[in-house]
Every structure is written in C-alpha cells, then in structure tokens.
Amino acid sequence: MKKLLVFLFLVLIIAVFALQFQPVKQTVAAVITKPTYLNKNGSTIKDRVKAPENYKRIVYDSSSFQYYIRHQELKNYGAKVINYDGEPYFYQLGHVGVLDIDVPSNGLQQCADALIRLRSEYLWKTNQKDKIGFEFTSGHYCSWKKYAQGYRPKINGNKVSFHKTTAANNSKTNFYKYLNLIYTYSGTMSLNNELKKIKSIKDLKIGDMLIVGGFPGHVIMIADVIENEAGERLFLLIQGNTPAQSIHLLKNLDDTDISPWYKLQLNSEISVPGFTFTNSKFVRFIDE
Template sequence: MLTAICRLLLFFSFAATPITFPAFDVSMRSVADIPLPQGFERVPVAPGSFAEYLRRLPLRKDKTIYFYNGAVKPNQSLHYAVLDVSTGAKDLQQCADAVMRLRGEYFFGKGMYDSIRFLKGDRTYYQFAAYLKNNAADTRGSFLKFMETVFVYCGSYTLEQSMKRVNDVYSMQAGDVFVKGGAPGHAEIVVDMAVQRSTGKKIYLLAEGYMPAQDMHIVLNPVNTKMGPWYELTDEQKIVTATWVFDKGQLRRW
C-alpha cells in the first residue's frame, strides 16, 4: 500500500505542474547529440570507457514511451528523449534493472563476460560467464535471458549494496548512479556530463527505467525547466528529479 501511495503522490505532484521542455529534434542520434545550455561543453571521457558508451547510447526518433506490453504510457510529460534499448515483453526491466542492463550491455559489447556479474540478496553473484558454461552458447539471446534472471532476483537494494558510496557529489562521473534501495526504491544513472569553463559549474543528464517495465528515457529537470533535461550540481541535500527525490548521499559508483 505504501508503495502505491508514494507512486500516486509522485505522479500527481509532477503531473499537476506542466513541464515546458525544449523542442525534441528528431535528427538527434545519440545522447551526445542532446544540446547543451549556452556556455557549457561536454567533459572529456576516456575512449572505450563506460562513460563513452553511455554518451553514445542511441536515441529513438519517436519519443513516446511504451510499456513492456506495447501500451503507451499515459504520462508523456516527464522525459526528454527515449533510449533505443529494448524493454522486453515481460514486466521485468524496471528501474534498477535498466541500470544493470546498461552496465551488462557495456561489458557484453566488449566481450568482458567475467565482468557481467550482479549481486543477489544472499551476497553471492549472478555471473554471466558461469551462466554460459552451464546453460547456453555465447549469443545475444543468452545474454538477454541471463539479464531476465537478474531482473527477477536483483533490484534497487542489491544494486545499492554492490556499489560504493560517492562521498563528494562534486566528483560525480558519468556512470554513477543515484539509488535508493528498498521498497519503494528507485535508481537513475548519470549518462553524460558537461562543464561551464568560466565558472566550473557542472551539469549532468539522468536516464531511468520505471514501473511497470517501460522504455528507458532521459528525464527532464522539474525544478529548472529552462535547463531541459540537464541537472546542475549544487550544495542542495535533495536532488529532485522528474520521478523521484534522492539525497545526495545516495550517489553510488561501480
């Protein structure tokens, strides 16, 4: 009951105040194409890094969010763009699952199967390399089936427990995750960052999945709508996103 009430409060609190967002440009192909506020430039990322992978994530031309069953999400006002990443046909790939999916996709693309591992509630790990030895061949289908198992038995709590706390929010990096473990819980991943050279001010983009399972998307900034999907690093204790409110102490790193 508490979970349902929290979701309703979040939905109506943000839906009641329309968000004016910048026009979506269908020519954008990836996160790297999302325009920056004036005076900002993207921070350098290492070639082949997780941060570079996230910046290269493809965007769909259609910015409509669909649920896992093909239904259109009723509220389409809280996001800027939709990531071109499959959701699956089951109600499994939700918030923390979306974060783990991106992490797994990164390592799968690099052939680093030993690094595709996610913490379970019993403090052991689901490991893709072991899964391949016992169940399947090295195929993309095998990877997606493995991730479905992860989605069932892992979640925001285990994700939070498997990551290290970032004590200084100003040291944020692309790939870091805001995560609140538990029920209700939520997770959003930093997919890009930029800096204003004249002031040193940093901004970042957040992506999320949600419940029920739905297309991953870039969330809008409900506090400063002029920033579109960009969030500014500040001294504020609370980070108010389009669908959740995090404490800055909930920032985690792989």
C-alpha cells in the same frame, strides 16, 4: 441656444481632427524567451541536448562506459515511453528522448534492471564478458561466466547455492536469459549494497547512479556531464521505471531554465519526473 450648440459642435469637430494628427506612440513589449538546449534532430544523447553557453562536455575515452552511454541511440524526437505490454505509459510529459532499446514483454526490466542491462551490454560489446556479474538481494554473487558454463542457483529463502545443471552455452540468447535471472533477484537494494559510494560531486561521471535502495526504491543514471570555467557542472539523467518501460532521457521539471540539464548535490532533495530522492546518494559500478 442654437449658437451654443453650433459652437460646441465646431469644438468637437476640431478636437476630432486634432486627435487624428497626433503622433502615434508605439509600445514595444519585451518578449523574454528561454533558451532551448534541445536539438530535435539529434539521434544520440550527445546530439539531442546542447550544452549551455560557456559549458563544455567532459572528455572521455572512446572505449569507455561513459562514451558508450553518452552516445546511446535515441528514437525520433516525440517518441513515447512504452510499457512492457506495448502500451504507452500514462505520463508522457517527463522526457525529451527515448533510448532505442527494446523492453522485454516479461515485465522484468524495471528501474534497476534497465541500468544493469546497459552496463551488461557495454561489457558484452567490448569483450569484457568475464566482468558481467551482480549480487542478488541476498548478497550472493551471480556471474555470467558461471551461468554460461551451465551453473544455476538453487534458492531457498536467503540461502543460495550454485550447481552445474545444464550444458555450457555462451550465446547472446542465453545471455538475455541470464539477465532475466538477475532482474528477478537483484534490484535497487542489492545495487546500493554492492556498488562503490561516491563521496563528492566533483567525482561524479557518466554512468554513476543516483539511488535509494528499498522495496520499492529507485535509481537513475547520469548520461552526460558538462562543466564551465568555474568548475560548475550540469548533468543529464536517464531512467527505467516500474512498470518495466522504455529507458528515457529526463526533463528537469523543477528548473525549466536549464532543462533537461540538472544541478546535483549530495545529501539533498532531487526531484525527477515520477520520483523524489529526499537524501541523494550516488554509486558507481566497481570497475569504473
């Protein structure tokens, strides 16, 4: 019995030594990383988001509305979306940039209003002030030109008339008072009814808007466009929101492989953080 135990012990020792000198097989785990298109140091929409390989940005004239939107200044990466009352919006996971544009404390600059402001600021900056004007939800057109001359609307239900009630004032301060009036009486429904409809994805460009008019409705703006050699396009999107809050550059939560870029289609379902467009329609400011 003792001989058997000694024999087994020797076998065990030999086995242990044999295992120690076996060649070690290394297992290499493949790590797949998604490409990132963010440049966290980028201070404009164009610089914050890089184009995927084989895509190039559509070229626009430096005086155009498209160029103006693409080069909007952004706050530092990681900036929060802030409500009109100065408090952070409850959801902070849907954006990759915040435009460096103030949010008035009156709470009026909501989704449609934020894009109306971008358009109006561009026309002001490029000395096209006579083109600043928008329809009320009632369908009545209210221009900055007449407002600056001292005309004010008298509103009775759906009936609107304009009367000169104050002295002319062309100041920037008065311009923002005009915008507050537009924010009050215009919105997604009036933009949807007033603006030019886009019938082809190929025709889309920066400044065009994905819209559903209603109470509530929602509207977002194309902030950049890129294209590959096959003619396939990708888009960046910006939005304001309700409650009135910072205009922000959206993530693509449905297709994280290309986020923050989006693929867009007409008459399809398109989801953005906080809203789903069930039957996508696009509109454009008429002078573009």
